[in-house]
Amino acid sequence: MNSETDAIFAVDVKTGERLWTYQGPNIMHVTITIGDGVMRFVESTISREEREALLRQDKTELKNLPPEEAKKKRGGAQAAGRSHSRCGSDARTGKERWRKAIDVTDCIGVSAGGGNLTLMYRDDHLLICGANANGHYWRQFLSGEFSQRRLVVLDTKDGQKLWSRDANYMNRPTIVDDMVVAEPWAFELHSGEPRKRQNPLTGVESDWQFSRPGHHCGVVTATPNMMFFRSGFIGYYDLYADSGTKHFSGQRLGCWVNAIPSNGLVVIPEASAGCVCLFSITSTVVLEPREDRSPAWGIYSLAGPITPVRRLAVNFGAPGDRRDSFDRLWLAYPRPTAVGRMEFVFDVKPQLAAGGKYAAQNDESAEIAGADVPWIYASQATGLNRFELPLIGKDEPAAAYTVKLHFAEPDDSVKPGERLFDVKLQGETVAQGIDVATEAGGAKRALTRTFSGVHVTGNLVVELPAKAGLSLLSAIEVERE
Numbered sequence: 001m002n003s004e005t006d007a008i009f010a011v012d013v014k015t016g017e018r019l020w021t022y023q024g025p026n027i028m029h030v031t032i033t034i035g036d037g038v039m040r041f042v043e044s045t046i047s048r049e050e051r052e053a054l055l056r057q058d059k060t061e062l063k064n065l066p067p068e069e070a071k072k073k074r075g076g077a078q079a080a081g082r083s084h085s086r087c088g089s090d091a092r093t094g095k096e097r098w099r100k101a102i103d104v105t106d107c108i109g110v111s112a113g114g115g116n117l118t119l120m121y122r123d124d125h126l127l128i129c130g131a132n133a134n135g136h137y138w139r140q141f142l143s144g145e146f147s148q149r150r151l152v153v154l155d156t157k158d159g160q161k162l163w164s165r166d167a168n169y170m171n172r173p174t175i176v177d178d179m180v181v182a183e184p185w186a187f188e189l190h191s192g193e194p195r196k197r198q199n200p201l202t203g204v205e206s207d208w209q210f211s212r213p214g215h216h217c218g219v220v221t222a223t224p225n226m227m228f229f230r231s232g233f234i235g236y237y238d239l240y241a242d243s244g245t246k247h248f249s250g251q252r253l254g255c256w257v258n259a260i261p262s263n264g265l266v267v268i269p270e271a272s273a274g275c276v277c278l279f280s281i282t283s284t285v286v287l288e289p290r291e292d293r294s295p296a297w298g299i300y301s302l303a304g305p306i307t308p309v310r311r312l313a314v315n316f317g318a319p320g321d322r323r324d325s326f327d328r329l330w331l332a333y334p335r336p337t338a339v340g341r342m343e344f345v346f347d348v349k350p351q352l353a354a355g356g357k358y359a360a361q362n363d364e365s366a367e368i369a370g371a372d373v374p375w376i377y378a379s380q381a382t383g384l385n386r387f388e389l390p391l392i393g394k395d396e397p398a399a400a401y402t403v404k405l406h407f408a409e410p411d412d413s414v415k416p417g418e419r420l421f422d423v424k425l426q427g428e429t430v431a432q433g434i435d436v437a438t439e440a441g442g443a444k445r446a447l448t449r450t451f452s453g454v455h456v457t458g459n460l461v462v463e464l465p466a467k468a469g470l471s472l473l474s475a476i477e478v479e480r481e
Contacts, residue, residue, distance in 0.1 A: 244298025356383020
């Protein structure tokens with residue numbers, strides 16, 4: 001299917017009268033964008049004078065590249081100069097506002113699934129990028145083949161370039177308020193600088209990123225507080241909570257723009273019937289907010305060093321990652337299914353006794369009493385004799401931590417004395433003969449034990465040697481003192 005046309009026209013929707021027509025040799029469909037009464041698009045024609053002016057633009061950034069890469073970039077700029085120009089026109093009158101040749105080197109055609117050129121508008125900023133939408137190419141992304149994929153942002157008043165950068169992104173970006181989400185990263189729209197967030201483990205700033213586990217053709221759509229996309233099933237990301245990718249299972253999105261946020265709803269028209277992917281629900285889905293529903297479990301993605309740890313909370317047996325009402329992130333272990341696509345993974349080196357396991361109940365029906373965060377007690381590890389948490393990295397100074405252990409007996413039939421275990425931290429016994437049900441006052445009641453001044457030089461080693469039955473642990477929190 002051709003991706004170009006030779007004319008654009010405007011019609012008065014009240015009268016049906018054609019207001020104006022613009023004709024050009026090659027106007028690219030996916031570059032047509034309108035904002036604040038002005039239409040912009042890419043037209044693949046350029047004069048010799050425009051090309052020469054383009055190639056005279058400042059190329060100081062090439063001086064910092066290895067010779068072969070600089071040569072490749074310079075050649076790409078020449079090719080772009082021969083094939084692309086830009087135009088801005090008044091949407092009501094068709095009167096041309098400005099026309100300018102733009103260097104779009106590496107905006108498209110970089111590695112597999114490069115897509116066409118596309119434009120997006122926000123707050124007098126025009127983003128030029130690739131319209132690729134295929135989630136098959138993780139191998140190429142992870143091997144660095146997308147590192148040259150470029151974002152270019154222009155001032156829409158006169159077409160001047162504000163910034164450009166190699167952004168190493170997977171699929172067609174989207175603009176959310178003042179943020180450009182270029183999967184899996186985000187950049188500041190006005191400066192091009194990477195968007196940052198506080199690392200929940202270390203407390204220091206790190207690059208913001210997210211992950212789309214599972215197969216995911218199609219692109220991200222968004223509102224200021226939420227992103228929607230395919231992630232195996234229907235996937236979404238709460239930008240305010242920032243607790244990971246979450247899923248609505250059973251139905252899949254289509255392979256292009258298929259989740260449409262509108263008037264407080266998310267409309268997902270059926271767009272999967274012609275695909276070989278098999279899903280149980282082939283239908284249109286409309287989602288609405290539910291304030292009475294507990295937050296869903298997610299899969300968190302995290303960049304940068306994870307030590308030295310300031311705070312770490314692990315929820316054993318939980319179905320996913322989640323933030324509590326105090327904005328504390330709890331990470332599930334074992335980790336949610338990960339396939340090496342930016343999901344955050346870590347290993348606690350668990351040692352389970354015979355018959356030991358991880359288990360979870362529905363957190364909405366578990367009804368755990370006496371807990372500030374009831375849902376962390378809805379899952380547990382039984383028979384977890386030993387595990388380690390990486391808190392201090394190599395060559396990092398030792399530190400003291402406060403360690404808090406969370407328990408809740410899930411079994412009403414367990415009698416006093418049938419489940420007894422000790423707690424050892426860094427090889428030292430800090431509690432003996434813990435009987436969770438007895439000390440908590442019954443089953444399905446929360447019990448916490450807190451230990452301060454635990455000296456850690458590398459990993460925190462936790463042991464739960466059983467004296468009767470199997471040990472029990474729902475969660476652990478560690479915080480640097």
